[in-house]
Amino acid sequence: MSRLRVRDVTVRFASLTALSNVRLEVDAGEVVSLVGPNGAGKTTLFNVITGFVQPVAGTVRLDGQRLNGRGSARISRLGVARTFQVARPFPELTVEDNVIVALGRASYPHPLRTFGRARTPARRERAHGLLTEVGLPEPYDRPAGDLPVGHLRLLEVGRALATDPKVLLLDEPAAGLREPEVAQLERVVARLRERGLAVVLVEHNVPLALRAADRVIVLAGGEVIAEGTPDEVRADRTVIEAYLGTANA
Amino acid sequence: MSGYLISIIVFGGVWAILAVSLNLLTGEAGLVSLGQAAFFALGAYTSALLALRAELPFLACLAISALVGGVLTGALGLLALRVRDDFLVFTTIGVNFLVVAVFQYFEAFGGALGLVALPFAEVAGVRLTPQRYAWLVLAVLGLVVAASFALRRTWLGTGLAALREDEQAARALGIPTRAYKVVAFALAGVVAGLAGGLYAFYLGSVFPQNFGFLVSIQVMAMLVLGGLGTLAGAVIGAFLLTALPEVLRPLADYRYTILGLILILVVMVAPDGLVGVARRWLTSLRRRGGQAETTPPAGSEARP
Ligand SMILES: Nc1ncnc2c1ncn2[C@@H]1O[C@H](COP(=O)(O)OP(=O)(O)OP(=O)(O)O)[C@@H](O)[C@H]1O
Numbered sequence: 001m002s003r004l005r006v007r008d009v010t011v012r013f014a015s016l017t018a019l020s021n022v023r024l025e026v027d028a029g030e031v032v033s034l035v036g037p038n039g040a041g042k043t044t045l046f047n048v049i050t051g052f053v054q055p056v057a058g059t060v061r062l063d064g065q066r067l068n069g070r071g072s073a074r075i076s077r078l079g080v081a082r083t084f085q086v087a088r089p090f091p092e093l094t095v096e097d098n099v100i101v102a103l104g105r106a107s108y109p110h111p112l113r114t115f116g117r118a119r120t121p122a123r124r125e126r127a128h129g130l131l132t133e134v135g136l137p138e139p140y141d142r143p144a145g146d147l148p149v150g151h152l153r154l155l156e157v158g159r160a161l162a163t164d165p166k167v168l169l170l171d172e173p174a175a176g177l178r179e180p181e182v183a184q185l186e187r188v189v190a191r192l193r194e195r196g197l198a199v200v201l202v203e204h205n206v207p208l209a210l211r212a213a214d215r216v217i218v219l220a221g222g223e224v225i226a227e228g229t230p231d232e233v234r235a236d237r238t239v240i241e242a243y244l245g246t247a248n249a
Numbered sequence: 250m251s252g253y254l255i256s257i258i259v260f261g262g263v264w265a266i267l268a269v270s271l272n273l274l275t276g277e278a279g280l281v282s283l284g285q286a287a288f289f290a291l292g293a294y295t296s297a298l299l300a301l302r303a304e305l306p307f308l309a310c311l312a313i314s315a316l317v318g319g320v321l322t323g324a325l326g327l328l329a330l331r332v333r334d335d336f337l338v339f340t341t342i343g344v345n346f347l348v349v350a351v352f353q354y355f356e357a358f359g360g361a362l363g364l365v366a367l368p369f370a371e372v373a374g375v376r377l378t379p380q381r382y383a384w385l386v387l388a389v390l391g392l393v394v395a396a397s398f399a400l401r402r403t404w405l406g407t408g409l410a411a412l413r414e415d416e417q418a419a420r421a422l423g424i425p426t427r428a429y430k431v432v433a434f435a436l437a438g439v440v441a442g443l444a445g446g447l448y449a450f451y452l453g454s455v456f457p458q459n460f461g462f463l464v465s466i467q468v469m470a471m472l473v474l475g476g477l478g479t480l481a482g483a484v485i486g487a488f489l490l491t492a493l494p495e496v497l498r499p500l501a502d503y504r505y506t507i508l509g510l511i512l513i514l515v516v517m518v519a520p521d522g523l524v525g526v527a528r529r530w531l532t533s534l535r536r537r538g539g540q541a542e543t544t545p546p547a548g549s550e551a552r553p
């Protein structure tokens with residue numbers, strides 16, 4: 001059984017059909033790149049999986065358990081983490097606290113543990129470990145709002161990992177990163193794959209998307225127009241046309 | 250202590266407790282409330298009714314005020330979930346008018362004549378002198394400030410901070426923001442309920458007009474003047490604005506005009522309030538001190 005299974009999801013915003021009958025399956029230990037021109041519906045698909053947008057049809061399942069219809073917080077605690085296309089740190093919290101906040105999966109909904117201490121030495125250490133892992137340089141005690149854009153993206157990845165997810169949805173994590181940071185990100189994704197995470201990578205940097213992925217799904221106008229291994233997709237005429245079409249527009 | 254000082258301590262303390270309650274909502278969780286006087290009223294009327302009709306002892310009244318404040322304000326929090334965040338402030342204003350209207354129109358709550366002639370506050374059969382009462386108010390204030398500080402270290406406190414900064418991002422990290430909003434209202438209600446009970450017993454009477462919308466504005470002004478989101482600010486702002494009108498008694502007619510001017514001035518010049526100003530001042534002092542530290546030759550111990 002696939003870890004994440006999206007079936008025939010359709011989303012409408014007023015008269016606009018943002019997604020129609022989209023399917024997506026990701027196994028544990030698999031990286032799937034989701035590519036497509038602007039407005040294709042990539043972010044909308046993430047919003048559906050994480051419960052921020054309700055589909056008019058279709059289902060989302062994690063290990064067979066239905067996710068759609070549940071709240072975003074619950075979905076996160078069940079093991080789906082995401083980053084946002086425009087980084088959304090908690091600007092007034094410190095870099096470290098931004099990560100510690102994400103370590104409370106077991107405590108938040110618990111009527112007693114919710115009054116427990118959040119910043120234990122062990123959790124601070126874990127937060128520092130995650131921040132080092134994603135390649136965010138110290139210091140970690142300054143407000144996250146002071147970080148440059150590239151570092152905010154790394155922070156978001158670290159924060160998402162702190163929820164200890166089974167599925168990780170990355171929405172253009174490389175946008176605004178410099179070369180060494182992109183390389184670092186690629187290493188992180190490879191490591192997560194080895195560790196058995198199911199990763200969906202939305203990326204406009206197509207070479208990176210193809211390099212990092214086991215499978216690629218191409219979305220355009222809310223529909224899946226191609227799907228296959230990176231080599232298959234690279235050779236696909238419809239894909240080239242879809243991209244050239246937007247490039248010329 | 251002189252009677253004047255005692256009344257400043259008691260009223261300043263009660264307003265400070267109410268400002269701490271507002272800070273739980275607006276400062277910690279980012280939920281803007283302009284209906285704090287209504288939550289305050291729930292506590293005051295609960296104490297007054299219990300003391301007059303059920304003849305319960307003072308401390309029991311106070312405890313039940315906190316409980317009733319928590320439950321009813323938490324229920325209002327449920328209502329707040331149904332409105333968009335930008336309308337929350339209007340909802341709380343509406344609640345303020347509604348609560349005052351209920352106390353005003355129902356005879357069971359004393360109506361426009363209020364509830365008068367509460368018994369004196371007694372603890373273990375001993376009547377509290379005004380001076381003892383002032384100490385009690387300060388003790389309760391110390392307690393709620395300490396509890397607020399402690400809250401920040403918990404998952405709840407951290408989760409509320411995340412909710413304040415970015416609700417969607419908070420939800421994406423597993424924070425049950427809806428439940429947390431209700432809990433924030435309930436906790437604010439407990440604290441406001443305590444303030445209300447203390448207020449009712451000190452005055453010995455409660456009237457609907459003690460809890461009007463201007464009172465909510467006044468509490469917000471205290472918090473903003475002191476520094477929104479800081480507990481020291483809540484306390485400092487409350488005592489300053491309690492003492493100020495007494496000092497400026499000749500200007501009593503312009504009380505709300507002065508309040509409005511102070512608010513506008515703070516928001517324009519120092520949006521982080523007096524505590525923010527003090528902090529920046531200290532930081533710049535420390536920086537200057539820090540530069541001095543680098544000047545002495547190596548090996549000399551610059552730290553005190
Ligand atoms: N909340 C919303 N309300 C109305 N329309 C929306 C909403 N969210 C997305 N859309 C529309 O749905 C379509 C798909 O948007 P989406 O953000 O999913 O595209 P995307 O593939 O992520 O594009 P990009 O590469 O620019 O990020 C767009 O036409 C967008 O304007």
Ligand SMILES: [Mg+2]
Pocket residue numbers: 042043044085
């Ligand atoms: Mg997008």
